[in-house]
Amino acid sequence: MKCLISVLLFFAATTCFANTIIVGxxxxxxxxxxxxxxxxxGDTILLNAGTYKEGTxxxxxxxHLIGVNTPILDGENKNEILTVTGKNIFISGIHFANAxxxxxxxxxxxxxxxxxxxxxxxxxxxxxxxAIHISNSTHCTISNNSIKGTSKSEHSxxxxxxxxxxxxxxxxxxxxxxxxxxxxxxxxxHSTIRKNWSEKNIRYGLHFMFSSDNSYLSNTFRxxxxxxxxxxxxxxxxLRNHFDQxxxxxxxxxxxxxxxxxxxxxNTFFKNTIAIHMEGSSRIQxxxxxxKENGWGxxxxxxxxxxxxxxxxxxxxxxxxxxxxxxMLNYFSNNYWDKxxxxxxxxxxxxxxxxxxxxxxxxxxxQNPHALLLMRSFTISLLDKAExxxxxxxxENLVDNYPKMKPNKL
Amino acid sequence: xxxxxxxxxxxxLRSKIVIAYTIFLFAVSLSMFQMEENSSKAMLSLLxxxxxxxxxxxxxxxxxxxxxxxxFIELMSSQPMSRTRILLSEYAGVAxxxxxxxxxxxxxxxxxxxxxxxxFALLFSGVCLTLVFTSIAFFAAVIxxxxxxxxxFALLxxxxxxxxxxSLVLLxxxxxxxxxxxxxxxxxxxxxxxxxxRIFIMLKMDVSALMGYTGALYKDFFGSGxxxxxxxxxxxxxxxxxxxxxxxxxxxxxx
Numbered sequence: 223m224k225c226l227i228s229v230l231l232f233f234a235a236t237t238c239f240a241n242t243i244i245v246g247x248x249x250x251x252x253x254x255x256x257x258x259x260x261x262x263x264g265d266t267i268l269l270n271a272g273t274y275k276e277g278t279x280x281x282x283x284x285x286h287l288i289g290v291n292t293p294i295l296d297g298e299n300k301n302e303i304l305t306v307t308g309k310n311i312f313i314s315g316i317h318f319a320n321a322x323x324x325x326x327x328x329x330x331x332x333x334x335x336x337x338x339x340x341x342x343x344x345x346x347x348x349x350x351x352x353a354i355h356i357s358n359s360t361h362c363t364i365s366n367n368s369i370k371g372t373s374k375s376e377h378s379x380x381x382x383x384x385x386x387x388x389x390x391x392x393x394x395x396x397x398x399x400x401x402x403x404x405x406x407x408x409x410x411x412h413s414t415i416r417k418n419w420s421e422k423n424i425r426y427g428l429h430f431m432f433s434s435d436n437s438y439l440s441n442t443f444r445x446x447x448x449x450x451x452x453x454x455x456x457x458x459x460x461l462r463n464h465f466d467q468x469x470x471x472x473x474x475x476x477x478x479x480x481x482x483x484x485x486x487x488x489n490t491f492f493k494n495t496i497a498i499h500m501e502g503s504s505r506i507q508x509x510x511x512x513x514k515e516n517g518w519g520x521x522x523x524x525x526x527x528x529x530x531x532x533x534x535x536x537x538x539x540x541x542x543x544x545x546x547x548x549x550m551l552n553y554f555s556n557n558y559w560d561k562x563x564x565x566x567x568x569x570x571x572x573x574x575x576x577x578x579x580x581x582x583x584x585x586x587x588x589q590n591p592h593a594l595l596l597m598r599s600f601t602i603s604l605l606d607k608a609e610x611x612x613x614x615x616x617x618e619n620l621v622d623n624y625p626k627m628k629p630n631k632l
Numbered sequence: 633x634x635x636x637x638x639x640x641x642x643x644x645l646r647s648k649i650v651i652a653y654t655i656f657l658f659a660v661s662l663s664m665f666q667m668e669e670n671s672s673k674a675m676l677s678l679l680x681x682x683x684x685x686x687x688x689x690x691x692x693x694x695x696x697x698x699x700x701x702x703x704f705i706e707l708m709s710s711q712p713m714s715r716t717r718i719l720l721s722e723y724a725g726v727a728x729x730x731x732x733x734x735x736x737x738x739x740x741x742x743x744x745x746x747x748x749x750x751x752f753a754l755l756f757s758g759v760c761l762t763l764v765f766t767s768i769a770f771f772a773a774v775i776x777x778x779x780x781x782x783x784x785f786a787l788l789x790x791x792x793x794x795x796x797x798x799s800l801v802l803l804x805x806x807x808x809x810x811x812x813x814x815x816x817x818x819x820x821x822x823x824x825x826x827x828x829x830r831i832f833i834m835l836k837m838d839v840s841a842l843m844g845y846t847g848a849l850y851k852d853f854f855g856s857g858x859x860x861x862x863x864x865x866x867x868x869x870x871x872x873x874x875x876x877x878x879x880x881x882x883x884x885x886x887x
Contacts, residue, residue, distance in 0.1 A: 469843040495844045515672075517841030538672045540841035560673060592805050592813045594847045595821060597834055598676075600684055601798035 246270025246290075254279055254295075261285050269293045269316065280305045281313075289315030292346060297321040302329040303350070307336050314343040321350035328380060330355035334362065342367065352380030353401065356388055363392045371400035376424050376447075381406040385413075393418060403429040404446065411435045418442070426451050427468070438463055449474040449494060458484040468494045475516070478503045485509075488632065491516055497539075500526045509533050510632050518544050518584075527551035535629045536560060536579075540597065543579040543620070544588055550620040554579065558626040566627045577625040580616045582609035636708070636718065640725025643701065650729045653689060657681070657737025671746040672837070675754065678738065679833055682758045683826055684794055686734065687765040691786040694726050694769035699779040706887055715883045719770070723875060727766045734758050749836040757829035760867040764825045764874075765790075771874040774881045797824045814849050822862075825870045832863050 244250075245257045245267060255276050257267050263284040271291035278301050281287065292315055297303040300322040306313070318331035331350030334340055340362040346369075347353040353369040356362060369382045382398035384406045385391060391413040397420075398404040404420030407413075407430035416439040420427040427443030428450045430436070437459040443450050449468030452458065458481060465475035475494035476486070481503045489511045491497035497516040498508070506529045513519040519539040520531070524547035535558045536542045542559055556572070557579075564573035583602050586593045596602050609616060644650055660681060664674040698705075701722070708718050738758060742751040769786050776782035801820050805813060821827045835842065835854050842851040853859045 469840065471844060471848050473843070493840050495840055515840060517838065517844050517847075537670065540838040560670075586802075590805055590809050591847075592809070592817055593802065594841070594844075595817050595827075595831065595850060596798055596802060597838060597841070598679060598683075598830055599798045599827070600680070600794055601802070603680075604795075 240264040240266060242266045242268060244268045244270065246293075247272055258283070258285070278302045278305060280307075281311060282306075282308050284308060284310040286312040287314075287316070288312070289317070289345075292317045294319050297329075297331070297350070299323075299349075302327075302333060304332050306332065306334045306340060309338045309340075311337065311339075312341045312343075314341075314345065317346040317348070318350055318353070319348050321352070323351040323378060323380075328352050328355055328384070330380065330384070333357075334359050337362065341365075346370075348372075350380075352384050353382050353398070355380070355384045356391070357386040359388050359391075361390045362388070363394070364396060365392070365394040367396045369396060369398045369401070371402075371423075373400040373422070373424055376402055379424060381429075382420070382423065385410045389413065392416075397421075398423065400424070403427075404443070406430070407433040407436070409433065413437075414439065416440050419444075421445050423447060428452070430455060434458070437461070442466065443468070443475075445469070446473075448472055449477065451477040451479070452481055453477075453479040455480075456482050456484070460484070460486045460489060462488045464490045464492070465494055465497065466490075466492045470495060474499045477501075478506070481506060486511065490514070491519075496521055499523075500529070502526065504528050506530070507532075510630065511535075512632065513537070513539055513542070515539065517541065521545070522550075522552060523547075524549040524551075529553070532556050533630045533632075534558070535632065537629075541581065541584040541587070544584040545580055545617060545620065546588055548617045550617045552620075554620070554622040555624045556626060556630070557622055558629040559622065562625045562627075564625065571627055573625040573627055577622045578610065578613065578616060578620065579622060580620050581606045582615055585615050634721075636713075636721035637724040637728070640701070640722055641729055643704075644697065644725060644729045649693065650733050653693070653730075654733040654737045657733065658741065661738050661741035665741060665745045672750070675746060675750050675837065678742070678754060679830070679837070682738070682754060682761065682833075683830055686758055686761050687794060687826060688790050690730055690762050690765035691769045691772075691790050692783065693730065694766050695773045695782045695786045696779075697726055698722070698770065698773040699782060709887055716879050719774075719879050719882045720875075723766065723770055727763055730762050730766060731759060734762055750833065753833045753836045757832050760871075761825060761829050764867065764870040767871050767875040767878070771878040771881075774878045774885065793824055793826050797827070801827075818850070818853060822866045825867060828863055828866055828870075 243257045251257045266286040269289045271293050273294045275296045294317045295303050297320045299320045303318050321331045322329045330352035331347045332354050334356040337359040342364045344366045349372050379402045381403040382401040387409040389411045393415045396418045404423045404427045410433040413436045418441045421444040423446045427446035431453045434456040440462045442464040444466040473495045475491045475497035478500045483505045485507045487509045491513045493515050495517045499521045501523045502525045508531045510533045513536045515538045519542040521544045529552040531554045537560045562577045564575040664677045668674045772785040773782045
């Protein structure tokens with residue numbers, strides 16, 4: 223009996239404080255704008271299936287907007303679709319389509335401004351110039367959204383998930399395709415990005431600047447125009463990500479520019495033109511990654527220092543390592559290099575002679591890119607052998623003193 | 633002509649050198665695949681065999697064969713038979729025996745253990761290079777009068793194509809690095825069948841690197857339909873032209 227009363231009371235309370243407004247054809251309210259206007263904080267709006275063309279819709283109350291059978295909000299190629307500001311707002315199950323494009327304003331499918339504790343779940347975005355655009359917000363969760371842009375040129379399209387000046391965000395399980403940058407961060411901190419799938423974007427799969435203390439876990443970045451670029455940030459953690467098939471003249475698995483005190487671990491780099499390109503970066507732990515069939519495994523410019531490359535596995539890369547000078551202030555140890563030809567007399571699994579991963583030929587190609595045409599030539603391998611015997615051109619202290627005989631177990 | 637080729641083939645088989653060569657290729661290919669855990673590394677070693685050993689064996693074997701069967705050729709010339717036909721059937725016999733040695737020795741292991749793009753590119757290049765260097769060897773042998781000179785000339789040609797040429801290309805690339813060299817390098821690669829074969833395989837093997845900065849240009853050219861036609865066409869020229877020169881020389885030669 224007591225139980226029943228409490229249940230009744232609970233229902234009474236919910237009906238008192240939180241109404242459910244149903245919007246749809248043939249219902250009392252058929253316009254979403256009107257529904258939002260009549261709603262109070264804590265209400266739930268159920269949006270029935272159908273296409274709604276209502277211009278820019280603004281939510282500034284703490285409400286739940288839930289789509290039933292994925293209703294479509296259509297921006298008719300000229301409007302921003304939904305703008306959200308405030309706190310405790312929940313949006314799910316809605317298909318945002320055809321946001322407008324303007325070179326003055328960043329029109330978006332869903333724009334979140336000055337907000338906290340927003341949840342955006344299981345929505346679909348198609349042909350929206352910016353899909354989700356968040357600025358000056360905290361504690362938001364963006365999860366399970368499917369975002370697909372129609373690829374246009376770089377300057378006429380927006381980013382998939384765009385965050386500017388945010389913190390404590392969670393971006394999870396989204397799939398992003400065909401935008402300018404899949405995920406774009408600027409001035410974002412203490413956020414987690416995990417299990418997202420970003421592919422076929424025009425520029426970068428992931429692009430962030432001035433965004434410290436963030437973690438990137440188990441994401442996949444595949445076949446993006448220029449791969450992934452990360453710049454001017456500290457304390458970045460990248461674990462278990464996949465960087466696949468980022469091919470092109472300036473495509474990188476990851477481009478690291480001025481990144482410090484970070485960790486890049488347990489990632490897989492497969493078939494990228496350059497798996498990791500490092501410039502002006504310091505104190506990064508690059509450990510236990512797999513580099514497979516890349517053009518260049520790692521390109522370390524001599525402006526990098528104090529980076530540790532340990533326990534990585536290199537298989538079938540055209541060049542394992544390249545650098546642009548003779549100065550080398552980074553450390554290599556315990557990596558497995560499939561090009562290592564040394565021996566292991568005491569059978570401790572570590573090769574007895576050091577391995578110099580930078581070949582003479584990779585220095586030649588660095589200086590004269592046309593020499594790429596001579597790859598795998600007999601003359602080139604003779605040159606490499608001669609250089610191995612008497613090093614002259616390759617950086618002398620770029621050496622792995624403990625190369626592994628067998629691949630590291632990861 | 634077929635009959636004559638058959639006699640040449642029979643003669644070659646009797647000398648057992650080709651059989652030894654087949655067994656050598658077969659053993660090397662198999663052991664490469666057994667030794668390396670991933671087949672791409674084995675392919676790399678096979679690439680060196682195809683680019684270095686194949687031309688060398690084709691050159692040396694063909695010249696030696698030519699001089700050894702010199703008396704047979706003289707005998708045939710006394711028969712009512714055109715000299716063009718004699719030389720072409722000699723070529724057919726030698727080329728068929730070397731080709732089958734390659735296809736059995738390398739082809740079977742590759743088709744069994746790595747039947748992918750790289751494997752087919754390797755076989756294509758191997759077949760082309762065998763035919764090209766057999767043809768070049770006939771040219772060298774017809775020109776030189778005695779055996780030592782002929783073999784010396786053949787070895788010199790091998791040395792040039794396999795080693796010196798690439799060093800020259802590297803020299804040119806560095807001396808003229810301030811100029812746009814894209815078209816020149818394409819032309820330079822066409823002037824050496826070994827380079828052409830190597831690039832053909834490299835396109836499949838080092839795709840990732842070739843997608844980079846300058847590589848994309850070569851990739852676009854050689855990887856496209858016209859590029860494949862270009863490679864095949866140039867290879868055909870490399871087979872036909874030396875053979876044609878050899879035939880021309882042989883017809884007027886005082887045996």
